[in-house]
Amino acid sequence: MTTATTLTLSLENLSCASCVGRAERALTAVDGVSAAPVNLATETARVEFSAPATADALAGALDRAGYPARRETAVLEVEAMSCASCVGRVERMLAATPGVLEARVNLASERAFVTYLAGATTPQTLSAKITKAGFPTRPREDNASTVPRDKAAEAEALKRKALLAAVLTAPVFILEMGGHLFPAFHHWIARSIGLGTSHWIQLVLTTLVLAGPGRLFFTKGIPALLRGAPEMNALVALGTSAAYLYSLVSVLAPGILPAGTANVYFEAAAVIIVLILIGRWMEARAKGRTGEAIRALVALAPNDALVDVDGKTITRPVSQVVTGEVVVIRPGERVPLDGEVVEGESLVDESMISGEPVPVAKVIGHTVTGGTVNGTGALKARVTAVGPDTLLAQIVRMVEDAQGARLPIQALVDRITAVFVPIVMAIAALTVVVWLVIGPDPALGLALVAGVSVLIIACPCAMGLATPTSIMVGTGRAAQLGALFRRGDALQTLQSAQVVAFDKTGTLTEGRPKLTAFEVADGWIPDEVLAMVAGVEAQSEHPLAQAILQGAADRNVGPAKVKDVQTETGFGLRAQVNGQRVLVGSQQYMAREDVMLTGIVDRADPMRSRGETVFFTAIDGQLAALIGVSDPVKPEAARALQALRAMGKDIAMITGDDPATAAAIADQLGIDYVDAGVLPGGKVAAIEALQALFGKVAFVGDGINDAPALASADVGLAIGTGTDVAIEAADVVLSSGALSGVVNAFEISRRSMTNIRQNLFWAFGYNVLLIPVAAGILYPLWGVLLSPMLGAGAMAASSVLVLTNALRLRFVRPKLEEPT
Known part of the structure; x- marks a missing residue:
């Protein structure tokens, strides 16, 4: 029931x-x-x-x-x-x-x-x-430190246990293995202290090793075995116990064993403990380095802050500062928390957040970010975010979440490790049975050696570490290079994306349009017409309107007074200026309003071919001026796209801008696939069309209108200088606006996946090759039977090898440097 x-x-x-x-x-x-x-x-x-x-x-x-x-x-x-x-x-x-x-x-x-x-x-x-x-x-509480647990203390404890075990094991190894390697030494032991005394010395020392430094394998492994959930400690406990108990019987009651099989294997049990403890010690040291990226990020936040209280400056722990309080930031100090400047001017180094090497000017009203470094000026800032709400804490949380991700490639590992230890135990048991049935004399001793070797050499440690260590180190290094993986599985998906699609405005371009051309028809005075246009555009919040206003200001032309301003969505604006009807908008708008497109309209196409967006101005139904506004391409855009093409990626651009302007940008940057004039909802359809044509698609964008496309792409990469909505919809956040971050994200993804495949190949290949060797498959051919001691060394080495290989990702160089 x-x-x-x-x-x-x-x-x-x-x-x-x-x-x-x-x-x-x-x-x-x-x-x-x-x-x-x-x-x-x-x-x-x-x-x-x-x-x-x-x-x-x-x-x-x-x-x-x-x-x-x-x-x-x-x-x-x-x-x-x-x-x-x-x-x-x-x-x-x-x-x-x-x-x-x-x-x-x-x-x-x-x-x-x-x-x-x-x-x-x-x-x-x-x-x-x-x-x-x-x-x-x-x-872990929400307000607890996100610093990865320091493995130094654990590594030091394992080091002490390994050294103690080694000191106790050395005489055992010398007494037993010395006799095997040098017959003369064996005879000397027999004559001087006697083989019986030698065995008793080995028994006492090995018992101390197992009961002391090796106790942890039994206290963890045996309960796991009794619960029906054996793991690595259980394999070690079983293997060493088998060798120890067999040797114990050989010393205390040799008569109950078949003739010629009363051998001792104390050295195997002791050396196995030593080698695995050394492996665990090295593993703990390596694990400690996998969290260095997060520790480095957390270390950026100062512990104390200078707080202005009624005109007096007092020192207070950052954890006790609340929003609304004013902090004092002296020259050269780190900004303690996110805030808004209320007094002072300075240059602040924000490279740890944005990756941009040039310090950013800060004046009253500007925001500052906790962890950044103040320059030569003193600042006072009102705190706007504390604790887990600060930008630095959010970045740490983002990296940590990605490090805890499970990649699709991990599914195979999970299926195998779920049954791995029971299968190893079954193979070990079968090995013992086969040796007892068909093995040469002394079959019992050989069966024991082979069975213990199988138990000891099997290594689910390496399998368990193969993927997560590479993820931890890879995403940590990516964060240092300005690419924050919000979803860890994007680490695998990104490198397999065939197409990289870009939004244009604010992504490939600066996102700060400029007035680049203003031409009037015959009979019109440029400054008067520009004043009218500026007056109309002053009523609009469109970025291009701001460009026109700034261009007018640069020409010392102030906006005229206007009234009855009306917005024609998707077309332009209309207003009354000094009793005249003024229209500002697209060519389609002019045609709809029956404005005769003659004269200077021929100049529009050359402007569009230069990538300028063209507006028309009509006064009382007559075409008066052409306005050219352009958004400069980012300096590093061409290099970034070239680097992506060198990686074998196809490049596409999806933009809401008019086709002619988009085509000009595409020609300038060598983009092959362009979808222009796309409404925000249409970007999703454009992504789906690319997916149908090429397969997996990565989309790079920055605006609110990019959020649906970022979410629908296989991997969405948001420019960090973009809107919060876009960043929330993305899988990867590029902490600066530089497109080098896109290239570096692809490089980290590729290198991390290569690293994971190497680790998995070793972890699985090691077991596939060496478990049969441990079972004695080579014995019939060459008389080779793997020693349990060598098995323990190989098992320990496999985990250390996987960790060491993953740590190589710490040194991945950026594929494309940030522009200076």
Whole structure:
């Protein structure tokens, strides 16, 4: 009989009894739901259900009904995970908790990222469940430091254990292996202290190794084995126990063993512990370096701030400063928090945020960002954001979320590691049986060696570390190069995108249009006409209108007084100026208003061919002037597009600008695919058309109108100087407006995926090749039987190799430098 589950869900958008009824009907329609009363006052639903109903199904039904269940995300700090099997166990336990929608566990950062339905469970409940399973866990509070757990203390503790184990093991190794390597030494031991005494010395020292430095493998591995969830520690515990117990019987009761099989393998058990501890020590050191990017970002924020209180300056911890207070920023100091300048002028180095090397002038009314460096002037700023709301904290959170991502390539690893350890144990058992049945004498000793070697050499550690370490280091390095991956899976998708589509204005161009041409028809006075046009455009908030106003100001022409201004959406403006009817707008607007397009209209095409947007001005029905406004192409645009083409990418441009202007920009930059005159809603269709033609598409944009396209593209890259809406819709945020960030994001994506494939190839290839060798497949041919000690060394080395390979991503050079 299936056990019923009860969940209390917190719902949104409930406003009346009708909403309650619709939400209840949506829930009860899910197969398996027996009751789902909804409470309008508390905005909750108490759902009783059993299989086949799931939390995902309930959430989906509420989403479709328009009353979504609130989701929350918790970050859990998980300790004692040692391999991919541990990760799989923790993930399965979290995912099986009622109300949990998604659980991602990262072995490298030792964190779990859990998305759950609000009200159904809590981070404390989840932590308690995982802790009870043998993995001490605690939830990270929202205001807690996001600095990755420092592995220095752990590495130092492992170093001490490895050294102690090595000191105790050295005599064991010398006594036993010295005799095997040098027969004379064996005879000397037999004559001097006797083989029996030698075995007792090995027994005592090996017992100290296993009970002391090696105890951690047993305290973690044996409980996991008894719970039916064996992992790497269990394999080590089984292998060393087998070697130790067999040797113990050989010393204490050799008569119960078949003749000729009473051999000791104390050195194997002890050396295995030493080598794996050394591997864990090196692994901890390497893991500590994977979080350097986040630590470097967090270190940018100062600990203290100078606060202006009633004219007096006092020092206060940044954590105690609240919004609205005024902080004093002395020359050369870091800005403590986000704020708005209320006094002073200075140049501020914002390169850590924007990547731009040139300091930015700050005056009263300008914003400053926490972590940036003040120049030579003193500033006072009113604090606008503290704690997790600061830009630096948001960047850290963005990098951290990406580092916790699960890439599609990880699915294969998950399927294999879910059954890896039980399969290894089965192979080890089968190896022992086969050796006992068909092995040469002494079969029992050879069977033991082969079985222990299989247990020890298997390495789910390397499998578990192969992907997350590369993600952590890769996304961290990307952040340093100005590309913030908001979604970690974009790291894999980006490098496979065949087409890179760009918005034009503000992305390929500066986004700051300028008045570049103003030509009047015969009989009109330029300054008088420009004054009329400026007066009309002063009533508009369009960026091109601002360009015309600035151009008039540069020509010392003030705007004329206007009245009865009307906006003709998509066409232009009309107004009355000194009793005259003035029209400013597109050529289509002039045609619609029956303005004769003669004379200077012939000059429009050459202007468009230069990439200028052309406006027409008519006064009392007569064509009076042509206005050319252009948005300069970014200096680095050509180099960036050339670098992308060198990577084998096709380049496209999707813009709302008129086709002639778009074509001029495309010719200038060598863009092959242009879709111009596209309305905001049409950009999604343009993206879909490119996807149908080429496959995966990356789209780069910056404006509100780009948000739908950024969301619909396979990977959306938002220019960091763009709007908040665009940034929220994107998968990757480029912290500056420079297009070099696009190139560097592609380079990091390519290098990271190459690194992951190398790691996975090694992690899987290592086991595929060496487990059969450990089982003795080479023995019939060449008499080679792998020593458990060599297996332990190879296993430890495999994890260190994977981590070391991932750490190479820290040194990836930018494919394209920021413009200076």
